[in-house]
Amino acid sequence: MQWKVGFIGTGDERRAGPMGYGMAHQHAKGYQLLGDRVTMTCCCDIVPERVERFSTLYGIPRTYGSHHDMLRQEKLDLVSICTWPHSHYQLVMDTIQAGVKAVHCEKPMAFTWGECRSMTAAAAEHGVRLTFNHQRRFGAPFRQAKELLDAGEIGKLEQVQWGAGDVYDYGSHNWDMCSYFNDHTPVQWVLGQVHYTEENFVFNVHNENQASAIWQYENGVFGLLSTGLGRNLVGCHHRIIGSEGEIAIGPRWDGSVLQIRKRGGSQFEDVDCGEDHCHGPGYVERAIADVVAAIENGTESELCAANALLASEPMFAAWESARRRCRIELPLNHDGNALDEMVKNGELSPG
Numbered sequence: 001m002q003w004k005v006g007f008i009g010t011g012d013e014r015r016a017g018p019m020g021y022g023m024a025h026q027h028a029k030g031y032q033l034l035g036d037r038v039t040m041t042c043c044c045d046i047v048p049e050r051v052e053r054f055s056t057l058y059g060i061p062r063t064y065g066s067h068h069d070m071l072r073q074e075k076l077d078l079v080s081i082c083t084w085p086h087s088h089y090q091l092v093m094d095t096i097q098a099g100v101k102a103v104h105c106e107k108p109m110a111f112t113w114g115e116c117r118s119m120t121a122a123a124a125e126h127g128v129r130l131t132f133n134h135q136r137r138f139g140a141p142f143r144q145a146k147e148l149l150d151a152g153e154i155g156k157l158e159q160v161q162w163g164a165g166d167v168y169d170y171g172s173h174n175w176d177m178c179s180y181f182n183d184h185t186p187v188q189w190v191l192g193q194v195h196y197t198e199e200n201f202v203f204n205v206h207n208e209n210q211a212s213a214i215w216q217y218e219n220g221v222f223g224l225l226s227t228g229l230g231r232n233l234v235g236c237h238h239r240i241i242g243s244e245g246e247i248a249i250g251p252r253w254d255g256s257v258l259q260i261r262k263r264g265g266s267q268f269e270d271v272d273c274g275e276d277h278c279h280g281p282g283y284v285e286r287a288i289a290d291v292v293a294a295i296e297n298g299t300e301s302e303l304c305a306a307n308a309l310l311a312s313e314p315m316f317a318a319w320e321s322a323r324r325r326c327r328i329e330l331p332l333n334h335d336g337n338a339l340d341e342m343v344k345n346g347e348l349s350p351g
C-alpha cells in the first residue's frame with residue numbers, strides 16, 4: 001500500500017527563523033526517505049510562490065491555494081499540517097472531516113486547551129490517527145537518557161526539570177520530554193507564575209517573558225521549569241534527578257550533550273550520542289517514519305494525540321495557575337489560553 005500524502009502550509013525553508021522555519025520541508029524530507037511506501041501527491045499554501053517552490057523541490061504534482069479545495073479534490077491518506085498554532089484546530093478538524101486515515105500536525109497542539117481536547121475527541125470519533133510533531137523523542141540524547149533511567153543507573157526517578165525560552169512554543173517539546181521520561185504518568189497539580197511586560201509573539205501567539213512552575217505527577221515525581229531570564233537556573237536543557245544520581249541533557253558546561261552521574265559515582269561522565277544534539281539532525285525524519293510505520297502496522301505512534309495531551313495540559317495549567325494565583329489541580333477545567341486572556345482583559349500589559 002502506498003500512502004497518499006498532502007501538505008497544508010508549506011512555508012519557505014530559506015526564511016528559517018523564529019517567524020517561520022518551513023517545517024513542511026522537514027516533513028517532506030522525512031517522507032522522501034520512505035521511498036515508495038508513500039507518495040506526496042499535493043500541497044497547499046495561501047502564498048502561491050511558497051507552494052510552487054515546495055512542489056518543485058519535492059516533485060509534488062498538484063498545488064492548491066486553499067486546503068478546502070485540496071481536501072475536496074484529493075483522496076488523501078495522510079496530511080501533514082505545518083501552519084501556525086492558531087490555525088491547527090480548524091485545519092485538523094477540516095482534515096478529519098475529509099475522511100483521511102491520519103493527520104500529522106506540528107506542535108504546539110493548539111491555541112487553547114479546549115481545542116486540544118476537541119480535536120483529539122474528533123479524531124477518535126472518526127477513527128483518524130492524530131499525531132503531533134514532538135520529534136525530540138527520537139533524538140539520541142533523549143532516548144539514551146530514558147534507557148539509562150530505565151536501567152536504574154540513577155536510582156528511582158524523583159524529579160524532571162527543564163530550562164528554555166518559554167512555556168508554550170519551545171516548552172511544548174520540553175513538557176513532552178518530561179512526560180516521556182516519567183512513562184506518560186498524568187500530572188496531578190501545577191503551580192506557576194509568569195512575568196510578561198514586553199510583547200513576545202512566537203508564531204503569532206503570546207509567550208511569557210519569564211515563567212517558573214513546579215508540578216507533581218500522579219506517581220509522586222516532581223517537575224520544575226524556569227524560562228526567559230531564568231532559563232539557565234536548571235543549568236541544562238533537561239535535568240533528570242534520581243534517588244542515587246542525575247542525568248543532564250544539553251549541559252551548559254563543556255562536554256557531551258548527555259552526561260550522567262551514576263549511582264554510587266561522584267563525577268559526571270559523558271555519554272556518546274554520535275552526531276545527535278538537542279535539535280537533530282534527522283529527528284523530524286525519524287518522527288515521520290514512526291508516524292507512517294504506526295499506520296502500516298496498526299500500532300500507536302509515540303506522537304499520538306493522547307501523549308500530546310499529557311504534555312499540553314500542564315502547559316496551559318501553568319498559565320492558568322499564574323492567573324488564578326493558586327495551585328491548579330488537574331484535570332484542567334479551563335478550556336482557554338490564560339496568558340492570552342490576561343493580555344486581552346488587561347491583567348497583563350506587554351508593551
Ligand SMILES: NC(=O)c1ccc[n+]([C@@H]2O[C@H](COP(=O)([O-])OP(=O)(O)OC[C@H]3O[C@@H](n4cnc5c(N)ncnc54)[C@H](O)[C@@H]3O)[C@@H](O)[C@H]2O)c1
Nearest residue numbers: 009010011020021022023044045046082083084085106107
Ligand atoms: N517541531 C519543531 O521543532 C518546530 C520547529 C519550528 C516550528 N514548529 C511549528 O511548526 C508550525 C509551523 O511553523 P513554520 O515555522 O513551519 O511556519 P512557516 O511560516 O514557515 O510556514 C507556515 C506556512 O503556512 C501557511 N499557511 C497559513 N495558513 C494557511 C492555510 N490556512 N492554508 C494553507 N497554508 C497556510 C503560511 O503561508 C506559511 O507559508 C508552528 O506551529 C510552529 O510552532 C515546530
